[in-house]
Amino acid sequence: MSDLPFTLDQLRILKAIAVEGSFKRAADSLYVSQPAVSLQVQNLERQLDVPLFDRGGRRAQLTEAGHLLLSYGEKILSLCQETCRAIEDLQNLQGGTLIVGASQTTGTYLLPRMIGMFRQKYSDVAVQLHVHSTRRTAWSVANGQVDLAIIGGEIPGELAESLEIIPYAEDELALILPVFHPFAKLETIQKEDLYKLQFIALDSQSTIRKVIDQVLARCEIDTRRFKIEMELNSIEAIKNAVQSGLGAAFVSTSAIAKELQMGVLHCSPIEGVIVKRTLWLIFNPNRYRSKAAEAFSQEILPQFATPGWNQDLIKLSQKKLVVNTLDVATPSSADEG
Numbered sequence: 001m002s003d004l005p006f007t008l009d010q011l012r013i014l015k016a017i018a019v020e021g022s023f024k025r026a027a028d029s030l031y032v033s034q035p036a037v038s039l040q041v042q043n044l045e046r047q048l049d050v051p052l053f054d055r056g057g058r059r060a061q062l063t064e065a066g067h068l069l070l071s072y073g074e075k076i077l078s079l080c081q082e083t084c085r086a087i088e089d090l091q092n093l094q095g096g097t098l099i100v101g102a103s104q105t106t107g108t109y110l111l112p113r114m115i116g117m118f119r120q121k122y123s124d125v126a127v128q129l130h131v132h133s134t135r136r137t138a139w140s141v142a143n144g145q146v147d148l149a150i151i152g153g154e155i156p157g158e159l160a161e162s163l164e165i166i167p168y169a170e171d172e173l174a175l176i177l178p179v180f181h182p183f184a185k186l187e188t189i190q191k192e193d194l195y196k197l198q199f200i201a202l203d204s205q206s207t208i209r210k211v212i213d214q215v216l217a218r219c220e221i222d223t224r225r226f227k228i229e230m231e232l233n234s235i236e237a238i239k240n241a242v243q244s245g246l247g248a249a250f251v252s253t254s255a256i257a258k259e260l261q262m263g264v265l266h267c268s269p270i271e272g273v274i275v276k277r278t279l280w281l282i283f284n285p286n287r288y289r290s291k292a293a294e295a296f297s298q299e300i301l302p303q304f305a306t307p308g309w310n311q312d313l314i315k316l317s318q319k320k321l322v323v324n325t326l327d328v329a330t331p332s333s334a335d336e337g
Contacts (some may be wrong), residue, residue, distance in 0.1 A: 005047040008080060011073035013040050014052065018070050021059045078144045082288050098292040099128045101140055101149030104208055105171075106132030106236065108277060109254040111150065112306065117298050125292045133207050138163065141282050145292035148283040153207050155282065168281035168305040171216060172253045172274065175267045178245040184266040191221060192272060198229040198247040200238045208235075212250050214279045239265065250275070 016026035017037070027034040045052050052066035062070060085097055098118070102111045107129060115127050128145055130137065134153030140146040142159050150168060175194070177184050183193065202209040229247040232238050238249045239256065243264050249290070259265040261327045281301065 004261050006046060006069075006073075008077070010040050010044045010085065011069075011077055013037055014044070014066070014070055014073055015077065017041070017053070017060050017124075018062060018066075026060075064080050065083045074143070082144055085290055086288050089092055091156065096290050097126045097128070098290065098293040098296055099130065099145070099147050100296070101130045101132070101137040101146035101151075103134045103137055103149075103151040103153055104131060105252050105255060106152055108148045108235070109252065109257075110279075113305055114300050117303070118296055120326055121299070122255075122292065122295060135207075138282060141284055142252065144149045144287040146286060147289060148281065150279055150281055152279050153211050155280065160301045162169050162284065162286070164285045167278050167282045168301070169279045169304065170276045171279050173212060174253045175248060175250055175270060176239070176242050176256060177248050178242060178257075179264065179266045180245065181248070183268055186268070188271045191273065193208055194221060195225045195227075197227065199226045200241045200247040200249045201226075201228050201231050202235070202238065203214075203231050203233055203328060206233075211277060219273050219275050221273070221275075261269070 013026065016029050020026045020029055023037050023041070030037070040098065041052065048065070048069070050065040051063050052064055052069065053059040060064060100115065101107075101109060108131065111129055111131075115129060119125070119127060130140060132140070134151045135156055137146065137149045137151055138155050138159050141149050143160050152171060155163065155165060159295040175189075177197075181191050183197075188239075202212075216223050222272050230241065232241060233253055237256050238251060239259060240251050241247065243259070256265055256267065260267060283293075
């Protein structure tokens, strides 16, 4: 077979330029000089005999050939990382790397607790937590960049068949009020009382806001009738605004445990209504799964799951992943039964 017309370093440079938007920023991110980056791109274009960038604009724009090479290059680089992790597992069963993904709320309030427990038991394992939108997180899992993830939003339909998607936990959304609000003295409030309140909410275009609105709609609560006093860009800002008496809000109960314990926020039950959403555990059953990821799945995940969750699903998936692991790491061992 003839030599490949590109190297892994050239693929890394191509990806960096596409991400950073310029040769200079790509060079800075890779800790090399800009002339070195330009030379590698020129060599790559000469070897492939196609232009990879349109050089007319201020931002480095990929040509059609550049986009095609980038799409395959990302898969190649991902497989290289996967290979290194598989070899690392064989060499060091006590170490390795765990990469966990999460959407914004679960990544901010739930996953740090889970990772903390895992690290107490497996201090030699390097753990990375990637917190992004549900869509971006799901794609990262599908592409093998993340071992597993817990998300609360809607998974892209085009990924439904390539991912294992398991109902993991019920996340309750709570109505929070300032402790000195008149409703805070009531044991419960009525649905109609919600429309008398002034609300603090996330930006209307945010994924979390849309999820909350959808969940409330299923409980026959019309968020279009809410009086939105202000929109903020983080749950922490919303909690502080409610604490300061600026309005009410719906937030995940996982986000307010500390404030309720300290007595600086009030959680008001709504008569006859429990507002919940499902958190989903997702992973790619066709990707290599590290021993660290298996330990996290078997020892940590069950402790935070909703009672009665179907643990058989994860066990079956783990068996399937072990078979895949043997196929990748030690092909001959499959014959040992």
